[in-house]
Amino acid sequence: MAVDIPRTVIAKLLFFTIAVAVIPVITFFTVQQYTDNTLVSGGLAALAANIVLVAYVVMAFMEDSPAPASKEDETKKVQ
Template sequence: MTSRRIISSEKTILDKDDEDLQPSSSGAGGGQSSTAPAVPMDVIIKLLAFTFAMVVIPIGSYFLTVNTIFSGNSTYAGALAAILANVVLVGYVVVAMNEDQSDQLEAEKKQKQKERQGKAE
C-alpha cells in the first residue's frame, strides 16, 4: 500500500477551505460577507401567526362547540377541530405558494429591467 507525501509548497484541502472562508481585501474571490438573516422577517411572522392559529383555532373550537352547538357530543366537536386544523394547514400552504410565486415574478421583473438597461446602453 502506498501513500502520497504532501509537499510543503502544496496546499492541502483544509488550507484551501480556510482560504475560502477568510475575507479578501482585494475583492477577488470571496466577495462581501452578508450579515442579513437567512429568512426574511415577514416569513417568520407568517410562520408564527400560522403556528399560533394551528394551536388556538382547533382547541378553541373544540371547547366552544362541545357544549354549545353539539350538546356534549365530543366526537362532533373533535371532528370540527380536526377539520379546522386542516383548514389552517391548507391556508398556510396557499400563502407559502403565493409568496414563492411572487418572489419568482419579482426576480423575472428585475431580469427584464436589467435586459432593458443593457439594450439602452
C-alpha cells in the same frame, strides 16, 4: 453562513404556528358547549386545523419569490 430570511416569512410562520395550536382547541370547546357529542367537537376541531394548514400552504405558494434567472443570464454564468 447565516441565511437572510425576510421578517414577513417569520411573521407568517409564527402566526400560523399559533393558529394551528389555538384555533382547534377553541373550536373544540366552543362546539362542546352546544353539544355533548365529543365526536362532533373533535371532528370540527380537526377540520379547523386542516383549514389553517391549507391556508398556510396557499399563503406559501402566493408568496413572492425571486424571479428565475433568464436563459441569457444562465449562459453568461456558464461562459
